[in-house]
Amino acid sequence: MTNFHGRSALVTGGARGIGAAVVAELAKQQLGVVIGDLLEHDGRAVADSLGPSVTFRRLDVTDEKNWRAVISEAEAEFGPLAVLVNNAGIVDFGGVDSETPTAFRHVLDVNLYGAWLGMRTAVPRLRAAGGGVIVNVSSTAGLVGYADLGAYAASKWGLRGLTKSAALELGHDGIRVCSVHPGPIHTPMTAGMDDSSASTQPLPRFGEPEEVAAMVRFIVTEATYSTGSEFVVDGGATAGQVVTVPAERRTEDW
Numbered sequence: 001m002t003n004f005h006g007r008s009a010l011v012t013g014g015a016r017g018i019g020a021a022v023v024a025e026l027a028k029q030q031l032g033v034v035i036g037d038l039l040e041h042d043g044r045a046v047a048d049s050l051g052p053s054v055t056f057r058r059l060d061v062t063d064e065k066n067w068r069a070v071i072s073e074a075e076a077e078f079g080p081l082a083v084l085v086n087n088a089g090i091v092d093f094g095g096v097d098s099e100t101p102t103a104f105r106h107v108l109d110v111n112l113y114g115a116w117l118g119m120r121t122a123v124p125r126l127r128a129a130g131g132g133v134i135v136n137v138s139s140t141a142g143l144v145g146y147a148d149l150g151a152y153a154a155s156k157w158g159l160r161g162l163t164k165s166a167a168l169e170l171g172h173d174g175i176r177v178c179s180v181h182p183g184p185i186h187t188p189m190t191a192g193m194d195d196s197s198a199s200t201q202p203l204p205r206f207g208e209p210e211e212v213a214a215m216v217r218f219i220v221t222e223a224t225y226s227t228g229s230e231f232v233v234d235g236g237a238t239a240g241q242v243v244t245v246p247a248e249r250r251t252e253d254w
C-alpha cells in the first residue's frame, strides 16, 4: 500500500460517471484530488459532496496551457502530483465511410491527444516528486474492434499503445503507467443504451462506475509491480466467444 499523504491527484472527466467514482475512491487514499472537467456545475457538486480534500478546476484536456495551469494549482493546493487519471472521453457513432472528418478528429483529439498532453505535462512533475502513477482509461474498444465506433476504437487502441510506450520510458523514474479497459458501464455516456446488449457476456449485465473505480484504486495503491499493463473490467466481454455445440457432441466417449 502506497502512502500518498501530502500529495495530489488529478482526475480528468471527474465531474460525472466513471471519473466521479474514481475521484470518490482516490479521496479515501489520503490524496488531495482535483477534478478537471468542462462541466463546472457537475464538477463542483461532486467536489462539494466529498469535502475539502476534493476540488474542481475547469480543464479542457485538449488545451496545453490549461493543463499546465491546473496541475500547478493542484500542487499549490494539495502538494506534489502523485496520480494522474486520464479519464475524460467522448464517443461518436459513425461508420468508416459515414463519420465526418470533424467528428473523427474530435474524438482522437479528446481521447488520445488530450491524454498525451496530460502525460506530457504531468511527467516532469511526477519525476521531480520522485515518482507516481498514471492511469489511462481506455476501453474494451482498445482491445477489440466495434462496428460504427471506428474513431473511438482508434483512440482507445492508441491510448493503450501510448500507455505501454510511456511505461517503458518512465519505469526508471518510479512512474508506473497502466491502462484500464471497461466494458459497458452505466454512465451518462451509455444513457439510453439497451442493457440487453450485455446479455451474452459471462457476467450478463452492465457494470457500475464504482466497479471501475475499484480497479483504478487497486492500480494506484496496490499494483506496485505492474506497469504497461492492461486491467480489464468488462464482465468477461472480451474473454472469447461461446461456441454452440450439439448436445450429442458435448462429451465424447473415448
Ligand SMILES: NC(=O)c1ccc[n+]([C@@H]2O[C@H](COP(=O)([O-])OP(=O)(O)OC[C@H]3O[C@@H](n4cnc5c(N)ncnc54)[C@H](O)[C@@H]3O)[C@@H](O)[C@H]2O)c1
Pocket (backbone or CB within 6 Å): 012, 013, 014, 015, 016, 017, 018, 019, 036, 037, 038, 039, 059, 060, 061, 062, 087, 088, 089, 090, 110, 114, 137, 138, 139, 140, 181, 182, 183, 184, 185, 186, 187, 188, 189, 190
Ligand atoms: N461508460 C462506458 O461504458 C465506458 C466503457 C469503456 C470506456 N469508457 C471510458 O471511460 C471514460 C469515462 O466515461 P464515462 O462513461 O464516465 O463518460 P461520461 O460522458 O459520463 O463522462 C465523461 C466526462 O469527460 C468529460 N470531458 C469530455 N470532454 C472533455 C474535455 N475536452 N476536457 C475535459 N473533460 C472532458 C465530460 O465532461 C464528462 O464529465 C471515458 O474515457 C470513456 O471512453 C466508458
